[in-house]
Amino acid sequence: MTDLGFPLWLSLRVACLATAIALPLGILIAHVQARFRYPGHGLVSTLVLLPLVLPPSVTGYYLVVLLGHDGLLGGVLQRLTGISLMFTFWACVIASATVALPLVVRSVQGVFESLDPSFDEIAYTLGAGRLETFLRVRLPLARQALLGGGVLAFARALGEFGATMMFAGNVPGRTNTMPLEVYSAYVAGDDARAHLLALVLVATSALVLIASERIARSNS
Numbered sequence: 207m208t209d210l211g212f213p214l215w216l217s218l219r220v221a222c223l224a225t226a227i228a229l230p231l232g233i234l235i236a237h238v239q240a241r242f243r244y245p246g247h248g249l250v251s252t253l254v255l256l257p258l259v260l261p262p263s264v265t266g267y268y269l270v271v272l273l274g275h276d277g278l279l280g281g282v283l284q285r286l287t288g289i290s291l292m293f294t295f296w297a298c299v300i301a302s303a304t305v306a307l308p309l310v311v312r313s314v315q316g317v318f319e320s321l322d323p324s325f326d327e328i329a330y331t332l333g334a335g336r337l338e339t340f341l342r343v344r345l346p347l348a349r350q351a352l353l354g355g356g357v358l359a360f361a362r363a364l365g366e367f368g369a370t371m372m373f374a375g376n377v378p379g380r381t382n383t384m385p386l387e388v389y390s391a392y393v394a395g396d397d398a399r400a401h402l403l404a405l406v407l408v409a410t411s412a413l414v415l416i417a418s419e420r421i422a423r424s425n426s
Contacts, residue, residue: 219295224306257307269301275290325347
């Protein structure tokens with residue numbers, strides 16, 4: 207039980223970085239999907255939201271197909287730079303960000319679609335450009351959804367298991383996040399350790415939710 211610190215610290219770092227990737231990318235995708243109709247709009251929505259309904263192991267499999275040693279992009283990256291993403295810290299981050307991204311898009315897109323277009327028109331008449339209007343009008347109006355999307359992304363990334371197992375593996379001292387440690391302890395028959403790890407993970411997730419609720423109330 208003395209090595210609890212590493213998987214917890216790893217999981218927190220992975221969740222923070224995955225959220226830092228998924229939140230701005232999800233906001234951008236949600237904005238584009240809410241404001242514009244273009245050929246392939248429905249296909250983009252389907253691809254972005256697909257990890258919500260796919261088993262995480264399938265999502266992880268396709269990450270391997272795309273970014274693995276011999277993957278469509280991963281193979282090219284390895285041949286050109288010698289860098290392999292599989293079984294690394296960044297594989298954990300990518301897997302977690304992939305499954306967290308749809309939650310951000312779902313949380314934010316509906317709010318963007320419901321915003322009154324007159325707010326944008328007023329900003330344009332006052333001389334604001336599209337980027338300034340987005341940053342100073344649309345984002346502040348959607349701040350509650352942004353906060354909710356960020357919290358959901360962090361919580362999902364913190365608890366990610368299947369895609370991480372497929373793409374990053376369970377390498378002690380490198381990719382053994384808290385959910386993987388719970389699984390390893392359970393398989394090894396160490397119920398006491400599995401119980402402790404699960405409790406720590408539950409407590410950490412609960413603290414995140416409590417903190418987000420307080421922030422939301424203070425901003426309301």
